[in-house]
Each structure stands twice: as structure tokens, then as C-alpha cells.
Amino acid sequence: MRFIYNLFISIFDFFLRVNSNFNKKSRNIYQGRKRTFKYIQQKDLINQDLVWIHVSSVGEFEQAKPIIDSIKKKHNYKILISYFSSSTEGPVSEYKNVDYHFYIVSDKTKSMQNLFNLLKPKVLILIKYEFWHNLIKLAKLNSIPIISISSVFRKNQIYFYPGSFFKNILRNISLFLVQNEESLKLLKKIKIKNVKVIGDTRYDRVLEIFNSSKEIDSIKEFINNKNTIIIGSSWKSDIEIIKNEIIRDLTDTKYIIVPHNINSRELDYLENTFINDTIKYSELPQKNIRKRILIVDSYGMLSSIYKYGKIAFIGGGFRGALHNTLEAAVWDIPVVYGLNKKNKKFIEVKRLEESGIGFPIKNGNEFKLIKNRILKNRNIGKGGSKFIEENSGAIDKIDVLLNKYFK
Numbered sequence: 145m146r147f148i149y150n151l152f153i154s155i156f157d158f159f160l161r162v163n164s165n166f167n168k169k170s171r172n173i174y175q176g177r178k179r180t181f182k183y184i185q186q187k188d189l190i191n192q193d194l195v196w197i198h199v200s201s202v203g204e205f206e207q208a209k210p211i212i213d214s215i216k217k218k219h220n221y222k223i224l225i226s227y228f229s230s231s232t233e234g235p236v237s238e239y240k241n242v243d244y245h246f247y248i249v250s251d252k253t254k255s256m257q258n259l260f261n262l263l264k265p266k267v268l269i270l271i272k273y274e275f276w277h278n279l280i281k282l283a284k285l286n287s288i289p290i291i292s293i294s295s296v297f298r299k300n301q302i303y304f305y306p307g308s309f310f311k312n313i314l315r316n317i318s319l320f321l322v323q324n325e326e327s328l329k330l331l332k333k334i335k336i337k338n339v340k341v342i343g344d345t346r347y348d349r350v351l352e353i354f355n356s357s358k359e360i361d362s363i364k365e366f367i368n369n370k371n372t373i374i375i376g377s378s379w380k381s382d383i384e385i386i387k388n389e390i391i392r393d394l395t396d397t398k399y400i401i402v403p404h405n406i407n408s409r410e411l412d413y414l415e416n417t418f419i420n421d422t423i424k425y426s427e428l429p430q431k432n433i434r435k436r437i438l439i440v441d442s443y444g445m446l447s448s449i450y451k452y453g454k455i456a457f458i459g460g461g462f463r464g465a466l467h468n469t470l471e472a473a474v475w476d477i478p479v480v481y482g483l484n485k486k487n488k489k490f491i492e493v494k495r496l497e498e499s500g501i502g503f504p505i506k507n508g509n510e511f512k513l514i515k516n517r518i519l520k521n522r523n524i525g526k527g528g529s530k531f532i533e534e535n536s537g538a539i540d541k542i543d544v545l546l547n548k549y550f551k
Contacts, residue, residue: 145309149277150252157250172230176247183246184262195221196265198248198279201229203468204271205236207294210348210539211269216241218543219550221266231405234443251276260286267549269293270317275303280316289318289549293542294345296491297327304330321542324491340545343538344492350447350474351536354529357448362428363400366438367452371397371519374453376446377404377467380413382459382482387417389512390437397519400449402440404459404467414439447471455480455518455525457511461487461504469493473501474532478518478525480505501528 164174184190195215199205205227212223222243225236236245249255256278267289270280275292283290297303303310311334314320320339322328331339375382378401390399403410415422423435425442440449450456456472457480464486469479479496483504487493496502503525505511518524 146277149309153251153278157252169230172233173228173247176230176233177249180246180249181258181262184259187244189224189244190262190264192222192224192244193220194224194244194263194265195219195267195269196224196226196263197269197271198226198274199232199271200227200274202232202235204274205232205239206349206468207345208269208271209239210345210352211293211542212239212241214539214543215546215550221550224263224265238444248276248279251278253278253282256282264288267291267546270295272296275310275313275317277310277313280313284316290316291319291321291546291549292317293321293342294323294538295320295327296323296489297330298489299330304334319545321545340541342541342545343535345538345542346468346470346492347532347536348539350468350470351532353447353471354474354532357451360445360448360452362425363438363449363452365429366400366423367398371395371454372452373397373399373455373457373515374450374472375399375401375457376450376459376472377402378457378459379404379463380410381462382457383414383417385462385482386457386508386511389508389515391418391421393436398436398438400438400440400452402446402449406441406443411439411441450475450477453477454522455515457481466490466493469496469502470532473528476526476529478503478514479528480511480514482506496528496531499527499531501525501531 163170225242225245226248260282268283270292272294321342323344328339418437422437425440450472458469460467461482464484466487472479480503483506503514
């Protein structure tokens with residue numbers, strides 16, 4: 145099975161290299177990986193006191209932020225972040241408490257051996273689902289503690305198949321800090337005992353953003369005390385389904401759209417979809433703010449923009465890859481998103497729905513109906529801020545459990 149795994153990684157690497165000729169994201173990952181070893185040598189990372197945190201993409205990096213901040217505050221270590229997704233490079237490079245960062249290299253045995261010849265971190269932290277066989281095996285061989293934080297497991301995952309090769313990957317991890325009791329029970333069924341339930345660090349993160357958020361005057365001026373709907377982390381598939389209801393809205397409701405990918409192609413699509421009805425954030429306040437739709441063309445603002453909404457529509461739901469609902473819920477506003485059975489894997493989504501805060505929709509007509517219903521009855525969908533506060537506190541538990549690894 146190990147041979148098949150390594151073969152799969154080699155095939156993936158081949159297609160990544162081929163696809164890099166046609167796809168910008170693949171090109172960024174491929175070229176980023178090629179720079180990794182040179183970067184490590186230039187920064188002399190083997191002689192640094194490092195805590196290495198590996199994330200897949202921006203979502204996992206958000207979960208890692210409270211951990212990063214806590215380590216920097218309480219311990220004298222440099223923070224190294226590795227990542228797979230090209231969309232993660234920008235946010236990681238801009239975060240003040242990250243000292244070093246690079247694209248994770250291929251999970252082939254030789255690549256990982258070379259990586260660990262150049263790195264000797266105090267501990268390796270894996271966020272959520274990042275269980276790469278050779279990464280974990282080489283860390284274990286080099287006597288580096290491996291800690292999985294905010295991980296979630298479900299019984300249909302490959303780790304729990306009888307005789308699964310991937311089950312043995314998990315057995316090399318020093319400590320699991322999981323989000324819920326179900327994950328703990330599943331790991332114990334396969335004889336993994338080093339497990340603690342700590343919750344989800346995202347609750348701590350959104351609460352921190354809530355408490356430190358500042359006013360954005362230009363957006364307040366754009367809204368002008370009108371009902372406002374925030375469409376956050378939107379994809380074209382989201383806009384295509386709800387666009388007609390936005391176009392046909394004859395009220396004075398304002399819309400703020402924050403696309404998941406902020407690039408010329410996406411911005412052009414939005415401007416052409418809502419012709420003569422949009423203004424970009426970068427154009428405020430020079431241009432006419434009487435437009436109904438504001439397109440945010442700057443990263444890093446969404447979590448604070450939600451405060452100005454009466455309703456939040458979260459993108460990615462129709463694709464089965466729903467983005468962060470907690471960022472909006474903390475502002476005590478109802479959260480609407482596309483219905484897809486794949487979204488059920490997100491624990492918080494199920495709990496938001498059970499609490500009357502989250503509202504999945506099937507189509508544009510349902511978007512219109514729930515929007516009108518909420519705007520007529522402001523008590524619908526309340527309770528998000530209390531929900532977030534009741535589920536925060538994971539970082540305090542993590543601090544206690546990590547202390548022994550930093551002595």
C-alpha cells in the first residue's frame with residue numbers, strides 16, 4: 145500500500161506540473177514548491193528554534209491564528225507555516241506573527257527526507273485534515289512531536305476502513321486535539337488513546353475579530369442606514385443562482401459583494417452581471433455612492449464587513465464547499481447559504497441550523513423569500529454572538545496541553 149501511495153503522489157505531481165502550463169493556481173503551487181528548499185537554506189532554518197505549523201489553505205490558517213498568537217505571546221519560538229493552496233501565500237505572508245513560510249513540498253519519501261535534513265522544529269502541528277504519510281513518518285523518525293489540532297473525524301473516512309493503511313498514519317501522531325466527542329470515540333475504536341476534545345479554534349478567532357473590529361467609514365457612508373445584505377466569499381455559482389433576485393429588488397436595500405477570488409476576471413463578471421449598478425470599494429468615496437451594489441476588491445476585510453449587514457449570504461454552499469459561517473454569525477445576523485449535502489460535514493453548520501441562525505436555500509426564489517422574511521422580522525436568526533461565545537475557549541485548553549512540548 146505504501147508503494148501505491150507514493151505512486152499516487154508521483155502521478156499527482158506529474159499532473160500538477162502539466163497543469164501549471166495552463167492554470168494559474170497550479171503554476172503558483174508548482175513554482176512555489178520549487179523555491180522551498182532554496183528559501184529554507186537562505187533563511188538558515190535548521191539553526192532556528194521553530195514551531196512548524198502546516199495548513200492546507202486559508203480556512204485552516206484562520207484556525208491556526210489563535211495558536212500562533214498564543215505561542216508567540218508565551219514562548220520564545222519562531223513560527224514557520226507551510227501550506228498547499230496558492231491562495232494561502234498572501235494571508236500568511238502578511239500576518240505579523242508568522243516568521244517564515246513556504247509551500248509544502250511533494251509528499252514523496254525523498255522530498256520529505258531532504259526537507260527534514262534542513263529542518264529541526266521543536267514540534268510539528270497539523271491543522272484539521274493534514275495527514276500526509278511521509279511528512280508524518282519522517283517527523284516521527286526524527287523524534288519530532290506531532291500534534292493534530294482542530295481535527296474532525298467521521299466514520300465513513302478512509303482511516304476507519306478495516307486494515308486501512310491510513311489508520312497507521314494516525315498512529316504516528318503524538319497527540320490529537322479534536323473538535324468533538326464523535327472524533328474521540330472513532331479514534332479510540334482504532335486503539336488511539338492520546339486524544340483530547342478541545343473544540344474549534346475558529347470560535348476564538350472570530351470572537352477576537354469581533355472584539356477588535358474597527359469602523360470602516362467609507363462603507364458606513366455607502367450603506368447610509370439602509371438595510372444591507374453581505375454576500376461573502378462568493379463564487380460565480382452563487383451569484384448565478386441569486387443574481388435575478390438582486391437585480392429585481394426594487395427596495396432601497398444595499399448589497400455588498402466580497403468575492404472569494406478577487407481578480408480582474410471575477411470583478412469584470414460582477415460588474416457585467418449588475419450593469420450600471422455597482423461601485424468598487426477602491427473607488428470609494430470618489431464615485432457615486434448611490435449605487436446599490438458595492439464590490440469589495442480588497443482582501444482581509446470580510447470578517448469586519450459583516451457587522452454592517454442585516455443578513456449574510458455565505459458563498460461556496462451550492463458547490464458543497466461552504467466558507468466560514470462563524471465570521472458572520474458572531475455579529476448576531478442570520479446566515480444564509482446554498483444547500484448541498486456535502487455541507488453537513490461542517491459541524492458548526494448543523495448547529496447553526498438547529499439554533500435557528502443558519503438557513504440553507506435551494507434556489508433564487510428561496511433566497512428572496514428568506515430575505516424578505518428576515519427583513520420584516522428582525523428577531524429571526526438572532527443568537528449568533530451568544531452561540532459563538534458559548535463555544536469559544538479552545539485556545540485556553542490548547543495552551544495547557546502544549547506546554548509540556550515547549551519545556
